[in-house]
Amino acid sequence: MSDQPLFSxxxxxxxxxxxxxxxxxxxxxxxxxxxxxxxxPDLKLAGVWDAICSAAGVPRAAVQExxxxxxxxxxxxxxxxEMLTKADQVSxxxxxxxxxxxxxxxxxxxxxxAHSPNLAGQFAAVTYKELNDFKTGAxxxxxxxxxxxxxxxxxxxxxxxxYAFLPRVPSNSLDxxxxxxxxxxxxxxxxxxxxxxxxxxxxxxxxxSPWLGGQSAVYIKAQIEAFASGARRNDISEQxxxxxRQMTAEEIDQVAxxxxxxx
Amino acid sequence: xxxxKRLIAAHxxxxxxxxxxALVLGAWQMFVRSPLNTxxxxxxxxxxxxxxxxxAMGYVFPTLIAMGFGYAITEASLAKALVGRxxxxxxxxxxxxxxxxxxxxxxxxxASVLYTFYPPMVGNPFYYIGVVMVVVGSWIWVAxxxxxxxxxxxxxxxxxxxxxxxxxxxGCLLWGWTAVxxxxxxxxxxxxxxxxxxxxxxxxxxxxxxxxxxxxxVYFWLIPTYIAYYTIFPxxxxxxxxSDAMARISFxxxxxxxxxxGVHHLFADPQVGAGFKFMHSVxxxxxxxxxxxxxxxICASAEIASRLRGGxxxxxxxxALPWSNPIMLATALSLVMLGFGGAGGLINMSYQxxxxxxxxxxxxxxxxxxxxxxxxxxxxxxxxxxxxxxTGRALDSFGxxxxxxxxxxxxxxxxxxxxxxxxxxxxxxxxxxYDYANPAISPQALSVTMSAIGGFILLLSGLxxxxxxxRGQFGARGEAGAYRFxxxxxxxxxxxxxxxxxxxxLALMVGLTVVNYGFPIAQLMALNETSVPAVYVGAxx
Numbered sequence: 001m002s003d004q005p006l007f008s009x010x011x012x013x014x015x016x017x018x019x020x021x022x023x024x025x026x027x028x029x030x031x032x033x034x035x036x037x038x039x040x041p042d043l044k045l046a047g048v049w050d051a052i053c054s055a056a057g058v059p060r061a062a063v064q065e066x067x068x069x070x071x072x073x074x075x076x077x078x079x080x081x082e083m084l085t086k087a088d089q090v091s092x093x094x095x096x097x098x099x100x101x102x103x104x105x106x107x108x109x110x111x112x113x114a115h116s117p118n119l120a121g122q123f124a125a126v127t128y129k130e131l132n133d134f135k136t137g138a139x140x141x142x143x144x145x146x147x148x149x150x151x152x153x154x155x156x157x158x159x160x161x162x163y164a165f166l167p168r169v170p171s172n173s174l175d176x177x178x179x180x181x182x183x184x185x186x187x188x189x190x191x192x193x194x195x196x197x198x199x200x201x202x203x204x205x206x207x208x209s210p211w212l213g214g215q216s217a218v219y220i221k222a223q224i225e226a227f228a229s230g231a232r233r234n235d236i237s238e239q240x241x242x243x244x245r246q247m248t249a250e251e252i253d254q255v256a257x258x259x260x261x262x263x
Numbered sequence: 264x265x266x267x268k269r270l271i272a273a274h275x276x277x278x279x280x281x282x283x284x285a286l287v288l289g290a291w292q293m294f295v296r297s298p299l300n301t302x303x304x305x306x307x308x309x310x311x312x313x314x315x316x317x318x319a320m321g322y323v324f325p326t327l328i329a330m331g332f333g334y335a336i337t338e339a340s341l342a343k344a345l346v347g348r349x350x351x352x353x354x355x356x357x358x359x360x361x362x363x364x365x366x367x368x369x370x371x372x373x374a375s376v377l378y379t380f381y382p383p384m385v386g387n388p389f390y391y392i393g394v395v396m397v398v399v400g401s402w403i404w405v406a407x408x409x410x411x412x413x414x415x416x417x418x419x420x421x422x423x424x425x426x427x428x429x430x431x432x433x434g435c436l437l438w439g440w441t442a443v444x445x446x447x448x449x450x451x452x453x454x455x456x457x458x459x460x461x462x463x464x465x466x467x468x469x470x471x472x473x474x475x476x477x478x479x480x481v482y483f484w485l486i487p488t489y490i491a492y493y494t495i496f497p498x499x500x501x502x503x504x505x506s507d508a509m510a511r512i513s514f515x516x517x518x519x520x521x522x523x524x525g526v527h528h529l530f531a532d533p534q535v536g537a538g539f540k541f542m543h544s545v546x547x548x549x550x551x552x553x554x555x556x557x558x559x560x561i562c563a564s565a566e567i568a569s570r571l572r573g574g575x576x577x578x579x580x581x582x583a584l585p586w587s588n589p590i591m592l593a594t595a596l597s598l599v600m601l602g603f604g605g606a607g608g609l610i611n612m613s614y615q616x617x618x619x620x621x622x623x624x625x626x627x628x629x630x631x632x633x634x635x636x637x638x639x640x641x642x643x644x645x646x647x648x649x650x651x652x653x654t655g656r657a658l659d660s661f662g663x664x665x666x667x668x669x670x671x672x673x674x675x676x677x678x679x680x681x682x683x684x685x686x687x688x689x690x691x692x693x694x695x696x697y698d699y700a701n702p703a704i705s706p707q708a709l710s711v712t713m714s715a716i717g718g719f720i721l722l723l724s725g726l727x728x729x730x731x732x733x734r735g736q737f738g739a740r741g742e743a744g745a746y747r748f749x750x751x752x753x754x755x756x757x758x759x760x761x762x763x764x765x766x767x768x769l770a771l772m773v774g775l776t777v778v779n780y781g782f783p784i785a786q787l788m789a790l791n792e793t794s795v796p797a798v799y800v801g802a803x804x
Binding site: 004006007011013014017018021024025028029031032033036037052054055056057058059078079080081082186188189190195198203204 | 541698797799
């Protein structure tokens with residue numbers, strides 16, 4: 001028996017092993033690709049070939065029902081973690097000139113006490129995204145929308161690069177000894193709230209999440225409340241709205257004052 | 264006779280040093296995420312630690328054991344010095360350097376991607392380069408084992424290749440082919456993104472490639488254990504192997520069906536069709552066969568040994584087994600853990616049942632029971648068995664060895680049974696923090712505390728194991744004689760060509776891979792717009 005060539009139908013080891021393996025493969029394919037899909041009434045298959053394509057994972061056109069469009073504009077900015085991290089000097093310089101019109105609220109050095117966001121040292125991608133959302137109408141503000149409407153894409157990138165270039169200035173309420181609220185460090189898993197720090201610094205920073213240290217508590221609180229009420233809805237995939245809706249009034253207050261006291 | 268003792272000992276020592284370090288991390292992880300710890304640390308450290316623990320335990324430790332044991336088997340079973348000694352050392356250093364290269368970015372927090380490194384998470388390129396170096400180092404071993412196998416067969420035409428070597432080469436071939444999936448994933452999908460040449464990645468295709476490696480790697484870890492069952496255990500208890508042919512068929516079945524089954528890790532993934540998931544599920548079920556064959560053959564071999572020692576009765580022979588022998592004890596405990604772990608595995612491989620436990624702590628419990636329990640306890644046994652031959656000194660602290668093995672068994676059961684249970688309660692895996700004060704989670708607190716205690720028992724057992732080995736380096740000098748493997752009840756003079764070669768089985772392995780993976784991979788490669796932006800771990804720090 002062992003003298004026969006291995007790859008030969010006369011060798012029983014070859015015939016049996018290949019036969020059994022092929023039989024199992026064919027049977028499982030027939031069951032998985034034809035029988036089981038056809039046995040499921042919900043799949044609404046047109047026939048055997050349709051069943052095979054469906055079970056093999058060939059993309060099929062979705063059922064043609066009109067998708068429900070939101071009655072408001074959504075943000076069209078795609079965020080990536082490397083986005084706008086490498087600014088050139090020309091862009092920063094142009095941004096500095098353009099930013100003069102922002103200084104009345106955001107301060108000549110990107111810092112102000114007007115309860116508007118402090119932009120000095122803010123990530124360029126964040127400033128760019130907000131300007132873009134003001135321009136497209138995904139975020140609405142009586143003050144900001146008219147400013148953004150007139151800006152070109154390059155203008156927005158330049159302004160964002162300039163503010164990212166400015167050094168962060170510690171706020172007047174700086175208090176680094178202040179203990180971090182639980183929602184910042186651990187979130188609230190059972191309410192689906194991730195830790196604030198996992199996106200907004202402290203623990204990790206995720207693309208598109210602003211640096212919150214030193215921002216006005218009044219501003220932070222107003223924005224979380226706007227997310228919770230749905231007045232602000234330019235957060236991608238509704239992530240901040242889902243979080244803000246689950247936060248208690250006390251937590252919102254704690255978070256706002258905690259971040260104001262951070263560098 | 265072992266000639267390259269330093270080479271073999273180097274592999275085992277490095278493996279166990281890595282194991283010891285990763286074990287400490289594991290115990291720390293068990294502690295910090297249990298109710299025993301009040302929450303006061305950066306959760307990022309937890310993910311760093313899990314990445315280091317998983318990469319060390321999954322990639323470095325078993326690979327070094329398989330390599331070291333493979334070299335020992337080659338020299339002892341073929342009764343000649345290893346061909347390619349310098350290449351073997353090169354492979355060893357590649358693995359060692361690769362492990363360091365991978366661990367530096369992990370410790371710096373630049374690659375907390377966990378050992379499965381699922382895209383779109385992308386970490387520091389050196390992590391992946393380190394993993395590739397480990398794999399390439401092990402491929403050198405694969406090549407050397409095949410070369411030694413071929414040379415021996417050429418010099419001994421018609422003679423059956425010793426079972427240990429045959430099984431060893433089966434493991435090599437399985438690993439050589441199964442590592443290709445992750446290698447393709449790293450080289451063509453992840454590294455271009457990690458190096459900054461691209462910013463998007465086809466996460467679905469990457470996960471399919473990884474599943475190609477992820478399941479069969481378990482059988483690569485398992486093969487040394489099975490070799491120990493078949494070729495060390497019967498000899499160590501003074502018996503004979505029940506059937507040589509049955510053993511070969513088991514290893515052959517692993518080669519053929521262990522690989523085209525990995526999609527059962529992707530049951531919840533949308534990018535693979537349900538039909539292919541079903542096919543992989545069927546073939547996963549088939550892998551239970553070689554294990555059932557093995558359990559039968561090993562129990563039969565134990566019965567032979569017991570009856571030779573005077574054991575009687577339908578079950579009375581079990582009491583007559585040499586229970587104070589560490590190899591006997593390790594094998595029995597290993598089979599118990601394999602039984603429980605295997606039963607859990609049958610649940611994981613069932614397309615519908617998996618839905619209830621997918622990505623819960625059940626899965627963590629399952630693979631710790633199988634790998635950490637059934638497999639690693641036999642790695643201990645292999646080391647105990649081989650140590651006197653490597654050191655030329657007696658290893659006679661049998662009481663310590665048995666205590667260590669019992670502690671490992673108890674620790675693993677106490678760790679993994681509550682893990683399975685909280686998994687059924689729905690506790691997700693891979694989370695640094697659970698709010699046990701919450702009424703919905705608080706019923707899990709007791710079980711998680713128990714499993715953390717199990718983790719400390721395992722740590723104690725691991726330290727005891729290292730202590731036994733260190734004592735072995737300073738024991739009384741004594742020649743251990745030639746290293747022998749178990750002799751079958753009926754020594755085959757001639758065996759069928761199919762059971763003495765791998766051509767047919769390799770063809771079936773590759774053929775089944777094409778059948779089960781060909782279409783899903785080809786389709787994902789052909790589809791447009793399947794890439795997503797990469798999420799760089801540690802970016803912005």
